Amino acid sequence: DAGVIQSPRHEVTEMGQEVTLRCKPISGHDYLFWYRQTMMRGLELLIYFNNNVPIDDSGMPEDRFSAKMPNASFSTLKIQPSEPRDSAVYFCASSLSRGRETQYFGPGTRLLVL
Amino acid sequence: KQEVTQIPAALSVPEGENLVLNCSFTDSAIYNLQWFRQDPGKGLTSLLLIQSSQREQTSGRLNASLDKSSGRSTLYIAASQPGDSATYLCALYNTDKLIFGTGTRLQVFP
DSSP, X not given: OOOOEEEOSEEEEOTXXXXXXXXXXXXXXXXXXXXXXXXXXXXXXXXXXXXXXXXXXXXXXXXXXXXXXXXXTEEEEEESSXXXXXXXXXXXXXXXXXXXXXXXEOOOEEEEEO | OOOEEEEOXXXXXXXXXXXXXXXXXXXXXXXXXEEEEEOTTSOEEEEEEEETTOSEEEETTEEEEEETTTTEEEEEEOSOOXXXXXXXXXXXXXXXXXXXXXOEEEEEEO
């Protein structure tokens, strides 16, 4: 298996622009997680899905952030409009179950908002 | 609210030393605990997962222990190598969320 795939790997955009991050989880995994990593706050869970349904989005910082999972093999995290404070590394992870199995992380998308 | 702290924040040692990385947490009602490794510019790789009913797990030169009563976990790295240089993160499953520690940045020099 190719593991969790994320695209793009790097994104540089200007404040106010829309940003869309993409994730393909490992085939057969029921859970998909979106995280954000910054120097100040470390790794934070933004939202997670179970069987394509959003379960907990309490970590989504603002209404500017939205996430979708239209099918079992694809998810997007969208920021509209983007702001400089959104600059971070965004990780997608997937797992077979929420508790007993390990989470497998993608390589991340490094976002810089100017 | 669960808080996860890792000490030390950074560590630099010569090759061959045995190391202990520490992770402490405030709420002992955890589901399990994982140790991850993160290389610069890369994602996280799971090293060891300890279920709440277990006390330790071993994989090669790595051994992780869990003491829920004291709110502590340790990651022991035997005979460290330059290839072990990375950031090590502990993470707890608290109900349905993985809560990450602050990380320990390890450098092993030849």
